[in-house]
Amino acid sequence: xxxxxxxxxxxxxxxxCAALPDLSGYAEQTxxxxxxxxxxxxxxxxxxxxxYIKTQKKSMIDTLRKAWxxxxxxxxxxxxxxxxxxxxxxxxxxxxxxxxxxxxxxxxATTARNFAPVQGRAASEIANAAVFLIxxxxxxxxxxxxxxxxxxxxxxxQRMASLIQENLTDLQQIHQVVLExxxxxxxxKYAKTARQYEERLKINESxxxxxxxxxxxxxxxxxxxxxxxxxxINIDRHPVQPATExxxxxxxxxxxxxxxxxxxxxxxxxxxxxxxxxxSSAAIEEKLVQSNMLLRNxxxxxxLWAQTHASLKQIDAVGKSFSFAEFVxxxxxxxxxxxxxxxxxxxxxx
Amino acid sequence: MSRASWAAKLLxxxxxxxxxxxxxxxDEQMKVRQQLRDFMQNPEIPADILNVAKAFKExxxxxxxxxxxxxxxxxSEELRRLTAELSEITTDVQNIRQVIAATxxxxxxxxxQAMVAFQEFQxxxxxxxxxxxxxxxxxxxxxxxxxxxxxxxxHEAVQNFKKEVVDKNKTG
Numbered sequence: 001x002x003x004x005x006x007x008x009x010x011x012x013x014x015x016x017c018a019a020l021p022d023l024s025g026y027a028e029q030t031x032x033x034x035x036x037x038x039x040x041x042x043x044x045x046x047x048x049x050x051x052y053i054k055t056q057k058k059s060m061i062d063t064l065r066k067a068w069x070x071x072x073x074x075x076x077x078x079x080x081x082x083x084x085x086x087x088x089x090x091x092x093x094x095x096x097x098x099x100x101x102x103x104x105x106x107x108x109a110t111t112a113r114n115f116a117p118v119q120g121r122a123a124s125e126i127a128n129a130a131v132f133l134i135x136x137x138x139x140x141x142x143x144x145x146x147x148x149x150x151x152x153x154x155x156x157x158q159r160m161a162s163l164i165q166e167n168l169t170d171l172q173q174i175h176q177v178v179l180e181x182x183x184x185x186x187x188x189k190y191a192k193t194a195r196q197y198e199e200r201l202k203i204n205e206s207x208x209x210x211x212x213x214x215x216x217x218x219x220x221x222x223x224x225x226x227x228x229x230x231x232x233i234n235i236d237r238h239p240v241q242p243a244t245e246x247x248x249x250x251x252x253x254x255x256x257x258x259x260x261x262x263x264x265x266x267x268x269x270x271x272x273x274x275x276x277x278x279x280s281s282a283a284i285e286e287k288l289v290q291s292n293m294l295l296r297n298x299x300x301x302x303x304l305w306a307q308t309h310a311s312l313k314q315i316d317a318v319g320k321s322f323s324f325a326e327f328v329x330x331x332x333x334x335x336x337x338x339x340x341x342x343x344x345x346x347x348x349x350x
Numbered sequence: 351m352s353r354a355s356w357a358a359k360l361l362x363x364x365x366x367x368x369x370x371x372x373x374x375x376x377d378e379q380m381k382v383r384q385q386l387r388d389f390m391q392n393p394e395i396p397a398d399i400l401n402v403a404k405a406f407k408e409x410x411x412x413x414x415x416x417x418x419x420x421x422x423x424x425x426s427e428e429l430r431r432l433t434a435e436l437s438e439i440t441t442d443v444q445n446i447r448q449v450i451a452a453t454x455x456x457x458x459x460x461x462x463q464a465m466v467a468f469q470e471f472q473x474x475x476x477x478x479x480x481x482x483x484x485x486x487x488x489x490x491x492x493x494x495x496x497x498x499x500x501x502x503x504x505h506e507a508v509q510n511f512k513k514e515v516v517d518k519n520k521t522g
Contacts, residue, residue, distance in 0.1 A: 048415075057412055060419070067422040070429040077436045084443040091447045145446050153439045160432045163425045170418040173380070177411045184387060188404050195393060 020142065021322030023086035026308065029324065029331045030082035033301055034075035036334040037168070040294050041068055044175040047287075051178050064174070071167050074160055078305075081153065085312075088146065150313050161306035165299050172295040176288065183284045190277035197274040200263040207260050214253045221246060290341040297337060301330035356399045363389060364406050371413050379417070383410050467500045 045068075049061050304327040312322070363386050370378035386407040390400060474494055 060412070060415060064415075064419050064422075067419050067426065070426040070433065071422070074429050074433045074436075077433045077440065081436050081440045081443070084440045084447070088443050088447040088450070091450045142446060142450060146443070149439055149442050149446075153436065156432050156435045156439065160429070160436065163429050163432070167422050167425060167429075170421045173376075174415050174418045177383070177414050180387065181408060181411050184390060184404065184407065187390070188400060191393075 020089040020146075021312070023082070023089050023312075023322070025328070026322075026324050027079075027082040027086035029328055030305065031079045032331045032335065033298075033305060034079045036301075036331065036338065037075055037164070037298060038072060039338055040168075040291075040298065041072070041171060043291075044171055044178075047175060047178045047182075051182065068167075068171070071164055074164060078157075078160065085146075088142070147313075150309075154310055154313050157309045158306050161302045165302050168295055168298055168302075172291055175291045179284055179288050179291065183281060183288075186277055186280055186284070190273060193270055194274055194277050197267060197270050200266050204260055204263045204267070207256050211253075211256055211260070214249055214256070217249055286341060290337055293337050294334060297330065297333045301327065301334055304330050351394060353396055353399070356395055359389065360399055360403050360406075363403075367406065367410050371410070374417065376414065376417050376421075379410060379414050383407060383414065386410065463500075463504070467497055467504065471497050471501070 045061070045064065048064055052058050052060050304324075308324045308327050363382060367379070367382040367386070370382050386403055389395070390403050390407070395403075471494075474497065
């Protein structure tokens with residue numbers, strides 16, 4: 001019973017002084033941010049490669065890859081640093097190690113008391129006091145060392161985040177130029193045909209009401225003729241004069257059909273080209289939107305990452321209240337953009 | 351618009367583009383490139399002029415990409431230096447963690463040793479009470495001395511640690 005009470009007391013004391021923040025989530029999100037930026041880079045490199053691999057400018061692909069390496073290394077270092085921070089605070093707050101220490105002290109104090117009672121105090125009381133002192137000393141030492149390191153690191157982090165943001169802006173510019181050039185290639189190749197396709201489609205659609213009217217007119221005339229045939233027995237002896245109106249309608253119908261059929265032929269022959277043009281353009285335009293959104297969201301996430309780190313500098317003040325919810329949301333936004341555009345393109349979304 | 355007018359318009363744009371490339375003004379290059387793209391969108395533009403515009407715009411695109419890559423390269427050195435610094439700090443953070451773990455282990459081990467010593471002492475004390483005046487007493491007393499030495503060391507270690515705690519609490 002005495003030991004149980006001692007253990008509980010010990011834990012209360014420990015939980016009271018183990019106030020370093022839990023940085024595991026921060027480390028996880030930093031890792032995710034680095035992965036998302038690497039993914040954005042990979043997309044750009046793929047598009048640059050597709051555009052220039054078969055041209056005289058293909059050396060540009062390798063130049064870009066080499067130029068981006070320091071950024072990738074910086075991202076890896078960022079993730080490793082955040083992970084080390086999280087592990088360090090976790091080691092300080094490790095309940096298993098503290099419990100082990102507490103139990104050991106308690107046993108020792110109980111044994112010591114059997115041998116020589118210490119001024120009438122309970123063994124667990126002595127043990128708890130000792131654990132508290134040890135923990136306080138450890139916390140003070142960790143805080144002091146970690147606090148100094150965080151101050152140093154923050155100078156590096158702020159500058160690093162700023163440089164990566166600038167690099168991302170340049171990278172997005174490259175991506176935008178490549179995607180727009182792809183779009184312009186499609187435009188030059190197919191736009192004329194596509195315009196004609198749309199015009200002819202529009203003309204045929206506009207001819208439809210008139211064609212329908214002619215069909216109704218002819219049907220009415222046919223019915224009238226049938227009726228006349230039954231009623232007028234002299235029809236052969238007194239042939240009906242050709243109706244001028246009917247002739248005009250006939251000529252109009254022939255004209256319309258000529259235009260309509262020619263257009264239909266064109267539409268049939270160019271349908272696949274038109275569809276390819278529309279779908280490919282839509283895909284590139286979506287990529288352009290994605291690239292732009294990724295840049296804005298990634299820069300926002302990097303800024304929040306740096307701000308969150310700056311708030312960690314005062315590790316004593318932060319304590320358990322450390323929050324990085326905004327940073328989490330920003331990273332999730334980037335991941336959602338990536339996921340949205342990994343889905344197949346649906347032209348109806350336009 | 352006549353063919354000559356289209357050609358003149360394109361020529362004006364190419365001159366602007368060349369000026370932007372010469373001045374290494376990336377924003378201006380992007381601006382002129384967009385003007386070239388807008389120019390190309392006109393359905394009335396003659397095909398050969400459109401092709402010239404396209405070729406020229408592609409050259410401008412390559413110039414823009416080159417400049418953007420150079421911008422990224424210009425930050426490489428500083429980024430590498432910062433990465434090295436951050437890696438060093440990371441190692442320091444990892445060291446703190448190792449020290450924390452090592453300290454906890456060290457304290458736990460010392461306590462265990464102290465406990466063994468106490469238990470041994472209790473055993474010897476019992477034996478002393480029962481056999482104080484026998485021939486084995488000499489050997490037992492020797493053992494006792496060893497235990498006392500161990501206890502003294504433990505006591506010193508505890509005193510030192512206590513002093514360390516007090517100092518750290520003062521500075522921390």
